[in-house]
Structures are given as structure tokens and as C-alpha cells.
Amino acid sequence: MKKILISTAVAAIFAATTLFIVSNDDSLSTLFEDNVEALADTESPDQSRPLGHHLETCGQLFYKYGYLATNCVNLIEVCDRNSNNGCNPTICTNHK
Amino acid sequence: MASCTERQKVRTMMMDFMKTDIVIPDDLECICGHEVKAIDRDSIKGSMFIIYYDSLDCSSCRIGHLAENYPLYEMADTSGFTVLTIFSPRMDDLKEVRLQLMLTNSPAPIYLDVNGSFRKRNSSIPSDLRFHKFYVSPDSRPAFVGNPLASDKLYELFEKVLNHSNIITK
Structure with missing residues (x-):
């Protein structure tokens, strides 16, 4: 009887642990x-990425x-606010 | 609504990205207000949210919009993670970017990848801009990718990831 109780308890703990792991993995x-x-x-990244030349334009x-x-x-x-993807050289030059 | 192809592409990129460790090198420079300091390792322990501007990005343009990320810093204060905004400009642009960051006098520290170490040691970060904002769990692996401020969906998801992360930590 004692053996049955222990094995039942072990099985219950095993099941609970498995359930926890499975639900955790699932989440x-x-x-x-x-x-x-x-x-x-x-x-899309193509729409949001400023073109490489903008960096040089800003730097210049x-x-x-x-x-x-x-x-x-x-x-x-001002450059940034007036263009979608960074600096617009025309606006910057005019602003100056 | 994204196409199946796009979703599959993102899934593959995310799976690869999330398998890699994110390394924060010791040679990052910290622009704290008007001052330039060495990185304080003790202040960036645990989970982090990384905002990465690589050498192809228009740093000048991004610096002008740093305030857009401030809600993330507020979220970090309440949720117990650190936000790291990292600029990794081309060597030719380094001085200019440093000067601009100092002039901006941001209330939060901004990190400058002066030797390109962050870029080199984290070559697993895809060039796709959507992968340049991500949350790193204390095991140094990315656990969430995207800008939580970009959509309600991403914000709610990020909150779930934070809750999940806190449960695991506790």
C-alpha cells in the first residue's frame, strides 16, 4: 500500500512538472x-531606412x-522635419 | 497584413537572431549629457532593451528624434530593465556624431561604438531595421524584437514578454 502511495505521488509530481514545462514552452x-x-x-525596411547618402549630406x-x-x-x-527620410539638401541650403 | 513569404522570412531571421548572444563591449563611450565617459558596466546588468543605429543610418537625423524613445526609458524604470541606445557610425563620422550627441544633452545616457566593437561582436544583428530595436533577457539572448512604440500589437506583446521574463527570473 505504501509503495502504491509513493509511486502515485511520484507520478503526480512528474505529471505536474511535465505540464508546467509544456505550458511554459507553449507560452x-x-x-x-x-x-x-x-x-x-x-x-517594410525599404520604406523606413534612410538612404546612405543622407548621412554624407547631413555631415557635409x-x-x-x-x-x-x-x-x-x-x-x-529643420532638415529632418522637412523630409521623410532624413536631410533634404535644398531645404537646408535655403534655410541657411 | 504581411504576406506568408514575408512572415516566413521574418520567422527565419528571428530564429537565427534569437540563438545568438548579444555582447556589450567594454570600449563603448557613454555620452552623459554634455560629458563623455567610459561605460559603467554596473549600471547595465540584467535585461536590456537595445536601440541600435548602425553605420548606414543617418545618425544626424536619428539624434534629432531621440526623444521619441523616451517612453521606453520610462517603461524601463518601472519594469526593471536598462535601455541602451547605441550609435555605431562610420569612423569618418564619429567626431561629428559625438559632438551632436553632446549638444543634444540627452537626459538619458547614449552609447557610442567608437571602435566598431559592438557592430563586429554582434554581427548576428540583421541589417533589416526592424531588428535594430530588441529586448535582451539576462541570459544575453534576444527575447523580443521590434519597437514596442511602433504599434499597439508590439507594445502589448512586449508587456507579455516582460511579464514572462519576470516570472522566469523570480
Whole structure:
């Protein structure tokens, strides 16, 4: 009788542990799949990534007009606000 | 709604990315307000949320919009993780980016990858911009990918990941 009780208790503990591990894994895999879906639904990288040349454009403008720090920062902000993907050289030049 | 192909592409990239460890090198420079300091390792223990601007990004443009990430810092304060905003500009642009960050005087520390070590040691980070904002659990593995501020779906999911992460930690 004692043996049966012990083996039943061991089996119950094993089952509970397995259930915990399985449900834990399940919740992790659900989170992963939800993350895949949510990320895939976000804006395409091609639309959101500024082009490489914008970096040079910003840099060139900074050096060209950046002798006054405050003006320089304002200039960059104006550049950024007026274009979708970074600096627009025409607007920056006009602003100056 | 994303296509099946797009979803499969993201799934494969995420699976590969989440298998790798994220390394925070010791040579990152910390721009704290107007000051430049060495990285304080003690302040970035545990889980982290990484915001990564690589060398292809327009750093000047991103610096002008740093405030958009502040809600994440607020979330970090209440949820107990650290936000690391890391700029890894081209060597030619380093001085300029450092100066701009100092002028910006951000209330939160911003990290500068002065030797490109972060970029080199974390080459597993895909070039896809959607993978440049991610949460790293204390085991150094990415546990969530995306910008929680980009959509309600991502925000709610990030909260679930944080809860899950806290349960595991406790």
C-alpha cells in the first residue's frame, strides 16, 4: 500500500512538472509566433531606412554651416522635419 | 497584413537572431549629457532593451528624434530593465556624431561604438531595421524584437514578454 502511495505521488509530481514545462514552452512559442506576426506587419525596411547618402549630406551640411553649434543643431532639425527620410539638401541650403 | 513569404522570412531571421548572444563591449563611450565617459558596466546588468543605429543610418537625423524613445526609458524604470541606445557610425563620422550627441544633452545616457566593437561582436544583428530595436533577457539572448512604440500589437506583446521574463527570473 505504501509503495502504491509513493509511486502515485511520484507520478503526480512528474505529471505536474511535465505540464508546467509544456505550458511554459507553449507560452514561449506563442510569444515567438506573435512577435513574428507583429514584426512582419510593421513598416517594410525599404520604406523606413534612410538612404546612405543622407548621412554624407547631413555631415557635409554640419561642417559647412556648423561653426555655430546652436545654428547647426537647428539646421539639422529643420532638415529632418522637412523630409521623410532624413536631410533634404535644398531645404537646408535655403534655410541657411 | 504581411504576406506568408514575408512572415516566413521574418520567422527565419528571428530564429537565427534569437540563438545568438548579444555582447556589450567594454570600449563603448557613454555620452552623459554634455560629458563623455567610459561605460559603467554596473549600471547595465540584467535585461536590456537595445536601440541600435548602425553605420548606414543617418545618425544626424536619428539624434534629432531621440526623444521619441523616451517612453521606453520610462517603461524601463518601472519594469526593471536598462535601455541602451547605441550609435555605431562610420569612423569618418564619429567626431561629428559625438559632438551632436553632446549638444543634444540627452537626459538619458547614449552609447557610442567608437571602435566598431559592438557592430563586429554582434554581427548576428540583421541589417533589416526592424531588428535594430530588441529586448535582451539576462541570459544575453534576444527575447523580443521590434519597437514596442511602433504599434499597439508590439507594445502589448512586449508587456507579455516582460511579464514572462519576470516570472522566469523570480
